[in-house]
């Protein structure tokens with residue numbers, strides 16, 4: 001891969017597995033130094049660090065629960081201590097706590113909002129503070145900083161049985177756009193990626209048997225499941241100057257899942 005992120009530093013939240021892992025590795029392959037955030041699986045995070053270092057970039061693991069303000073503040077201190085500053089934030093950490101709406105507890109609602117929405121708010125705010133204070137370094141990048149929010153096709157597709165999750169991602173959409181509007185004058189770019197069905201631990205039940213996979217393909221016009229690297233490549237593009245005039249968008253990386261696949265036969 002081109003090392004066009006050389007000299008830049010990235011923080012990827014929830015980077016010890018799945019999409020976050022692939023994003024961290026792809027950013028490292030593109031030349032960025034990467035802070036690998038994890039919440040509990042230190043071993044897995046250290047493996048990601050090793051993989052990034054084998055591509056010739058620097059990396060380190062940093063523990064933080066993104067829903068806790070004090071954890072987020074100390075994570076940003078750790079990133080500054082290790083790398084001096086930050087250029088790229090990927091707000092990836094997220095989870096599902098599924099329940100029929102009628103039985104959903106306040107704790108189940110709150111947990112998902114806390115991690116998926118408030119966690120992205122806290123990290124984005126700290127990143128903007130750092131980007132604005134430091135400003136543009138033209139030899140490094142056209143922008144003073146880039147934020148990529150991991151949303152979902154469920155920022156637009158309603159999802160029965162997952163009201164908390166869909167609400168969090170709908171919230172991410174307007175949070176991202178509102179931040180983008182507010183910080184653009186400081187040359188900070190803010191965008192989202194909305195993955196469709198990607199093969200990760202969060203949705204094992206959707207692809208782990210041939211029957212489940214066939215059912216999933218009814219929702220995917222392109223007829224293959226997404227792989228984490230599909231998202232990693234999109235993240236590298238959004239983080240790089242190749243997308244310098246792209247601001248406040250959601251990039252859907254979903255094999256056409258948002259194209260109303262129920263209509264694909266025209267019948």
Ligand code: NAD
Nearest residue numbers: 014017018019039065066092093094152195197198200202
């Ligand atoms: P995953 O479960 O493998 O990864 C989620 C990561 O977030 C894990 O490493 C987990 O430890 C971390 N995390 C959870 N709570 C955290 C917290 N409080 N603080 C820090 N880290 C925390 O699943 P994934 O599919 O890789 O999900 C990554 C992101 O992609 C999520 O935001 C998810 O909503 C989104 N997404 C995934 C899919 C998909 O099909 N896999 C589709 C759309 C969106």
